[in-house]
Amino acid sequence: MEQADVDIVIVGAGILGINQLYRARRDGYSVQLLEQGDGVGGTWYWNRYPGCRFDSESYTYGYLFSEELWHEWEWSEEFAAQPETERYINHVVxxxxxxxxxRFGSKVIAAEWDEASRTWTTRTAxxxxxRSTYLVSTTGVLSVPQYPDVPGRATFAGEQYHTGRWPATAVDFAGKRVAVVGTGSSGVQVAPVIAEQAASLTLYQRTPTWCTPLNNHPISAEQQAELKANFEKIRNTLAVSVAGFLHEPSGRKTFDDAKDQRWEFYERIxxxxxxxxxxxxYEDMMLDPKANKEFCDFIEEKIRGIVADQAVADLLIPDLGYGSLRPPFVTDYYEMFNRPNVELVSTRRHPFVRLTEAGIETADGLREFDIIVWATGFDFATGAMLGMGIRGVDGLTLNEYWADGPRTFLGLMCHRFPNFFFPGGPHGAAGNNPRYGGDQVDFVADLICRARERGQDRIEVPLETEERWAATMTKALPFSTFVEHGQYYGTNVEGKPRRFLLNPAGRPALLRVMEKTVESGYAGFLG
Structure with missing residues (x-):
């Protein structure tokens, strides 16, 4: 019988992978982490595009497992840029x-469970x-870049980059004709930076979203001191926060206030x-369509007050409510459209036809470019794991088990795949990812420790337990504000099942089910 080389293999050196690695070593396990890149950071290693930064406050995103780490690292900005975040993760490592x-440069291509030896055999490219007793995939939800289905992409003679696979060397935009395709979180960050350098920038927008200011600022010495003095309070607050943030609720509903009071409040927001x-x-803004519409009206006034050309502003106004798509937070985004070198193209009005050697052809003609930047999202949540060749009990592939969409327990494990965990996976998070993911990392680590205490080496979630979590997701789905298209539903990937990939029940449900599972002594999991 083959013996394990290590107790735990972890795949992916992003925020959660490093967290899981820290826990595994702290708990006394032998462990190896496999990373396909040449450095740590995950999302913050690959997404090096200009303008890339947090939209969660830096200190709420970082690790909370060490008070010493909290005191010795000082974030320079409220929302740190990618280079600082990458430095932070390297510092932690x-x-x-x-x-x-x-082990760097090791892309996983196969992982197979052997029931007789109760081990996983993982192979890399x-x-x-x-071989390991446990396999933990921390490959994240934003790991596999996705491109739109536009003919001729390979024929373009200029430079092409995806924001999710940005080169380590700087891209020179000076004097270039640049296209940015996509206006999600990455597109609205990168475009204003490029517009300052390029001869021309053409932004291709399919679906406009409600963008609001990030309002970043340097962290002052006074704020640094306050953060250091309040570590325990901050950690405790973040441990139970519904969304994983420190933001204080307003405690008011929209129409408790008169209109002039509401507009003053929206200005503060x-x-x-x-x-x-x-x-x-306002606490009903995401629940009451009338309240949501009024906040959208306020944002529309802001957009029209910033963008000089009202025909351009018309294209930037969404026909969806606030929160129907993931809301981006921006710096100088709407202001960018007042620059003479910036053009906005609506692909709803003028759909893509093809890429040519010279540029991008839409229904209204060909525009020529030197550089195309694809800010078109990811094969969200499942793409990385479904590319790893994972086989569970009786050779069942994860691709087969998830053929109609992912089936999970707590977004971190599934039936028929013993000793396999995936913190940060589908149906887990719906807020500040490291906070949700940290809950999952600790659940996995504690469960493995409980198995060791009992002298057991096989962990599998019971089918009925997995099905109860699926029922919780289904029951909560009508309360989600997200519309049924885009990467959160998998509709940006041809042939991918249409399934909601976030956790519509939120963190309270996640923590409640975790607590009940622990209180039950992990009934049915260990054997």
Whole structure:
């Protein structure tokens, strides 16, 4: 019988992978982390595009497992840019002596469960083979870049980049004719930066979204001192926060106030940081269509007051409510459209026809470019795991088990795949990802420790338990504000089942089910 080389193999050196690695080593397990890239950071390693930064406050996104780490690292900005975040993750890896446990340049191509030995055999593209008792995929939801189905992409003679696979060397936009395709979170970050450098920027927009200011600022010495002094309070607040933020709820409903009071309140919300636009807004804004419509009216006034050309402003006004799509938070985005070198093309009005050697052809003609930037999202939540060749009991592939969409328990494990976990997976998060993911990492680590205490080496979620979580997701889905298209439903990937891939029940349901599972002694999981 084959013996395990290590207790735990982790796949992916992003925020959650490093967290899981830290826990595994702290708990006394032998562990190896496999990372396809040449450095740590995951999303914050691959997404190096200009303008890339947090839209969760830096200190709410980072690790909370070490008070010493909290005190020694000082974030420079409320919303840190990608280079600073990458430095932070490298600091954590070296601070806790984790780098020696990471194998870089190792893309997983196969992982197979053997029932007789109760081990996983994982193989990588560089020929590495490792056996482990447990396999943990922390490949994340934003790992596999997705391109739109436009003919001729390979024929374009200029440079092409995807925001999710940005080169480590700087891209020179000076004097270039640049196209940015996509106006989601990445597109609205990268476009204003490129517009300042390029001879021309053409932004291709399919679906406009309600963008509001990020309102970033340097963290002052006074704020640094306050953060350091309140570590326990902040950690405890984030541990139970519904969305994983520190934002204070307003405690008011929209029509409790007169219109002039509401507009004053919206002005404060407009000038608030990041996701406070949602979390500190009127408490019925996301629930009452009339309340939502009024907030949208306020944002529309702002857009029309910033964008000089009202025909362009018309294209930027969504026909969906606030929160129907993931709301981006921006810096100088609407202001960018007042620049003479910026053009907005609606692909609803003028659909893509093809790419040519010279540029992009839409229904209204050909525009020529030197550089095309694809800010077109990801094969969200499932893409990375379904590309890993995972086989569970009796050779069942994860692709077969998820043929009609993912089936999970707590967004981190599934039936018929023993000793396999995937914190940060589908049906897990619906807010500040490291906070949801941290809950999952700790659940996995505690469950593995419980198995060790009992002298057991096989963990599998019972089918009925998995089905109850699926029922919870289905029951909560009507309360989600997201419309049924885009990467959260998988509709941006041809042939992918239309399934909601977030957790519509939110963090309270996640924590409640975790607590009940622990209180039951993990009934049915261990054997």
């Amino acid at each position: 070296d601070r806790f002596d984790l780098r020696r446990l990471i 560089d020929g590495h083979v490792v 407009w000038n608030s940081p990041g996701f406070a636009k949602m979390n500190s807004n």
